[in-house]
Amino acid sequence: MARPNYIELPTRDLAASQTFYEKAFGWSLTGFGPSYACTMTGDVDIGLQADAAEATKAPLTVIQVDALEEALAAVTVAGGTIVRPIFSFPGGRRFHFTDPSGNELAVMQPEAHQD
Template structure:
């Protein structure tokens, strides 16, 4: 299974960005430390990243898969360029790639799967 389930957005002002999405759409965002907040609906969620070292430069689509290693090989075989190799983060493992048009996306696998 592979499905688009997440978008990460740069958010220099995490409190202001969080307040905007809560007020504009009625979303509830959970805090994951001082620089990250996200919806946790289990559907397509949104993450706000205020950490200058890790935040995406543009919206980052994130695709969930069952197994990240074969997904990395499939992306590479299809012509994608790996820009960040597989790494662990709280909640799972992921990698980033650029598609042939130059768009950056991420692929992740939930921890324990």
Template sequence: MARLNYLELPVGDVAGHKRFYAEAFGWSFTDYGPSYAATTTGDVDIGLQGDASEHSAQLLPVIEVDDIDAAQARIETAGGTVTLPIFAFPGGRRFHFRDPHGHELAVMQPG
């Protein structure tokens, strides 16, 4: 199974963006340190990445898979390029890649 489960937004001000989305849509966020917060609805969630050294240049769609190693192999075979190797994060493991057209996406496996 593979499905879009997360969208990470590069932001400069996590607190300000949390306020905006709370006021605009009624969303609540869980803080994961001083520079990251995310909704935790269990559906397609939104992450706010406030650390400029760690966020992508644009929106980062995150695809959930059952087997991250197999997904990476399939992506590379299909012509994708890994841009950030597999790493652990609160909630599982993840890596980033660029598709053949240059779009950056991430793949995660829940932990």
């Protein structure tokens, strides 16, 4: 089942944004290098992207799926435009697309956990 599971926010100042969300909402954010931090609740999480080369222009909704390649094909057939092909990131793989109205979204498949 596909469901939104992540919202990534572009930020100019990671430390200031992290402090804001921690104080305003009591969120605990985990740092992943100098330009990224996120909540890790296992529900709908929030990421803060401070790398201008990686950040989107607006908040990025990320949709979780079980089969990334199938989702890419379905998005393409439905009329979406792939703006960033499948790539790996800590925790899985994803791609970005724009819908017919020009909204950028991402689709991700978490990496398989080895028990």
